[in-house]
Every structure is written in C-alpha cells, then in structure tokens.
Amino acid sequence: MLRLEARPNPSRTMQALTPVIAVAATMIAGGILFALLGKSPFAAIRMLFWDPVFGEFAFYYRGQILIKAAPLILIALGLSFGFRANIWNIGAEGQFIMGAVVGGATGLALYPYEAFWVFPLMIIMGAIGGMLWGLIPAFLKIKFNANEILVSLMLVYVASNFLAAMVTGPLRSPVGMNFPVSRNFSEYASAANEELIAGTGMHWGVVTAFLAVIVAYIALTRHIAGFQIQVTGQSARAAKFGGINPNLTIALCLGLSGALAGMAGIFEATGPAGKLSTNFPVGYGFTAIIVAFLGRLNPIGVLLAGLLLAITFVGGDVVQTELQVPKASIQVFQGMLLFFLLGSEILVNFRLRLNKKGVA
C-alpha cells in the first residue's frame, strides 16, 4: 500500500517540478476530454500549445499571446503577493473592471483634448480605481473582520453592474447609435494604447507587465515588504511578534493587487478592447488565479505561467474554430490545470512510501 509521509522540509526539486507535472497531466487529461468530444486529441493538443507559437500563422498569434498574457501577468503578480500572506483576493475581475471604468471615464472626460499626459493620467486613475476597489474588502476585513474572499467576490458583481450602468448612462457614446458602449479610444489619439511596434502585439500594458515582474521579484526577494508578506503567510502569529502590522499587510496586499488589476483593466480598455462595453470583462481576473498558482506565487513563475495560459487562450480559439468544440472546453482545460497543480502539490510536502509487510 502507498502511504504518505510528511517531509521534514518542503522539497525544492518538487517545488520546481510540480508545474511541469501538472502541465503534462493536463495534456493527457485534456487529450481524453477532446477524444470524448469526438476530436483527435493529438490535433487538439498541437493546436492548443504548438500552433500559436510555432505554427503557420504564428506571426499573428505570437502578438495575440502577448496581448492576452499582459493582463494575466499583471493581475497574477498582485494576487500572488496576497496569496503568500494568506489574503485571498478573488475579486480581481471587479478591480479590473473598476480600473477600466475610472481610467476610461478620465479619458472620456477630457475628450477631445489632445495632450501627451492624457494616457498616463488615465493609467494612473485606472490604478487608483482598482486600488480603491481592492481596499474595500481590506477595510472591511481590518475594521469588521469580514471575510475578504466573499466581499471581494461580491464586489465583482457590483462592479460589472456598475460598468453596465456607466455604458448605458454617463459614459455611453454619443455616436454609438444608442448601443451600450463608450466612445472608441482608438479614435482619440491621446488616449489610445496603440501597438508600439506594429504587428507585435507589444503595447504599453505588455511593457508594464514585464517591468512589474522585475519590480515584484526585487520586492519579494530583496525588500523588507516582501519578507514581511512571506512571514505573515507562514505564521501570522510570528509576524505579529516580529512587529509586522497584520492590518498593514492586508491593506498592502489588497491595495496593490487592486492597483495592478485596475491598470490591467485600463490598458485592456484603451488597447485590445478599444472601448468600454458590457462585454468588456472576459474573465482575466479569474484566470489570473490559476496563473498565480501555476507560477508558484513567484514573479518569474507568474511570467512563465501567464505566457502559458495566454497560449492556451490563443490556441483555444484555434481549436474552437478548427475543430468546432465549444468555448467552454478550454475553460475546463484550464480548470484541470489548476487541479493537477493543486493535486501534485502534495509531493512538495509529503513523500510517497511503499508500506512493507508486517510494519504497522
């Protein structure tokens, strides 16, 4: 019989290896899923992982990968800080929306004034919007002990209704023929988040995401704040004795992840999405949770995981059109990835042992 034995220390090898194991297991299980749907599993897996990066149309897909990876990485970086400290912000989707609404409203208020500072101002306002939205659960947790998981999640629904109210009300485009959409940012030069090099997908959000990875890495490994977050996560009591203010950590983690999600939101609205509409949120805030875990809550890991998930998004679109599978199958596929990851985590803290006969 197989038996679990606790390791005295978490295994470092396994820590690095589990994401690889999880991806491999997901490919196998995903292949079975596609086979059950009556599609060739090999073709599907190839389209999901290979074609977006190396296939015939990869020159187009590679740009798409960056576009999809940027918000995932930005949001997941913020989340990973909180998750390390056992602070569960799962409402990043709401902070993403509020960032887009606040940043977008700033830009639309200035329309048609053209100036170089319009776009940076929108980004800052977007970050502030997301941060404030993230600080609501932080405040309610600090002051009233309310569970941040439930509050941040409820706020997603509030935010998406608020977005609907805005695009059917004050932010509705005067030239949009009464559709619930805002003005198109690409027609407002100062507010548009254009590709920096045509055809690469590289926009300011992508640049920011890469920069954020570096900053987060330094903050986590070299700065006292990163250390405090790690200590809080490992033992809240020890952190308290060490003079770390737990309330400050809560506010820091939720505010920071809110700001990053808000920034991702406004980059998305001004760039790839082009406008605010009720269809604007597509679930980056939730997928980023998978990215954070797959990246093992480590900035470099988050970068790689964000790119991988972005590949499955782009590849997912390919599979969807080429093999005619429903969009949801990709969602299931990503969900499986999280499960295999969580499941293989046990190898980090436990060792599998074969029970010998006669040994009780």
Next chain:
Amino acid sequence: MDFSAISPVSLIVSLIAASTPILLAAIGELVVEKSGVLNLGVEGMMIIGAITGFIAAVSTGNPFLGFLGGAIGGALVSIIFIVLTQYLMANQVASGLGLTMIGLGLAALLGHSYAGIKPPSSPHLDIAGLSDLPVVGPILFNHDFIIYFSIILTASVWYFLNRTKAGLILRAVGENHDAAHALGYKVVRVRIYAILFGGACAGIGGAYLSLIRVPQWTEGMTAGAGWIALAIVVFGSWKPWRVLIGAYLFGGVTILQLNLQAVGVNIGAAYLSMTPYIITIIVLVIMSSDKKRASLNAPAALGKLFHASK
C-alpha cells in the same frame, strides 16, 4: 410608477421561490463547514446541478428525476474536491475556487445543446380547500414540492446536528479533528460524507434554478448564487434556522428589486441589480464585526488540513 401593481401576497410567494436555491445550497454548505471543511466550490456544484438536473428532467420528462440528477451531478463533481483536499492535502480555498471554475466550464460544455429548451413543469401542492384560501393559501399551501423539501431538509439538518450521535461526531470533527481522531472517529470519512451531502444539496439548488425558477438552461445562470449561499452560512452563524431566515431575507431583497425594476422606479436597472450583492456584503460585515461571537460559532477546525501522521 404604480406601486399598487406589487401585491404583497405574490411578493411573498415569489420571495420563497427566489430563496429556495440559495437555502438548499447554504444548508449543504453548513453541514460541510460544521465538519471543518471550507468548500468554496458551491457555485460550481450548483451550476453542475443545474445542467445535470436539466438534462435528466428533459430526457426523462420527469421533474423528480431531474432533481435527483441535479443531486447526483453536484455530488459527483464534489468528488474532485474530496480527492484534492482529503487525500492530496491541497489547500481548501484554492481547491474550492478551482471547483467553481471547472464547474462553470463543464456545465457550459454539457449544456451547449440544451439552450432554449423548456423543461417539464414541476407539480404544485394543491389541497382542495386549503390551497384556495385567500392569502394563507398561496403563501403556505400552493408551492412546488422542492420548497417543502427545503424546509424539511432544514429541520432534518437541525435535528441531525443537535439531536443525533452522528451529528455530534460530525461537529466534533469540525471543532478539533486531532481530538476526534484520537477518540477513534474517522475524520476523513466523516468529511467525505459531509462534502458529498453538500454537493448534492448545491446540485438540487442548481436544478431548482434551471427547472423551476427560470426555467431554462443558460450559461452561467447561477450568477453568484453559490457565493451568496456561502455568505448566508456566515450570516446564519452556522445555525440551520438562521440560515433559512438569511436565505429568505436575501430572496426578499432580490424580489423587491426585481419588482421595483418592473414598476419602473426611476433608478437604473443596473443599480437595482447590484443591491442583493451589496446587501450580502453589509450583512456579512454586521455578522462578522463582533469577533468574539463570530469565532464562538464558527467551527474551530474550519479550513485546516488534517493528516493522521501529525
């Protein structure tokens, strides 16, 4: 604006119907949390129940089998959570989130050829004389069978937790799993039964949405009902009857805002649609603010991992 269009009797009747899916899911989750497990996958189990129940009802033409299908679907999908948290020692918060994500995806996958179909209608209680009484008749004696089932379920869970030995063991496991283990109780087994029960309840709640409340299958139709159920458990401070009151209060808010939208109150529909979620947050804040009382009621081992080696 014409407020006379809102009749109090029909308001209460629709309030009960709006509350029932949340009540069912919350009662299931209450048992799960009492055993010391925090399953955040209620939303995922609910939507799986919604589609499996819908498929079962449409393909058999029998609403009873539909609800059975919902229960089985919800329980089956909760097995993923069981494997992860009870055998593989995975983090419960993350596993619950994952369960919700995969539930939403899986349900959309299962249901994509079922959109736009009408399910068979469920029978209503109809007692000659009683059901026709003014006011009392429609409020008490003219509901579908699941509403009566949900109230009986609440009573049974109360009785089970407070008056039976098995219920006592379940609570012991939830308060201190190491002590319960030392006494020889099977911690993991108790928790597995609790999670399966929670999954089945959430599944029935989901099936109620797709078979009676809406009644139709649409992607993402639970719209946060599972999360609200989680909040209701906190609101009810882990007590079955208070959970029932919480669910009905919540249903009341939902119905009121829908009615206000219908009579055309001069606030945007989107703002009214926010109210149930905002109320949930407010209620959560009120119930959690008294730290001493909150920690007195919450199961002490909630969300903690158990491994017999320790």
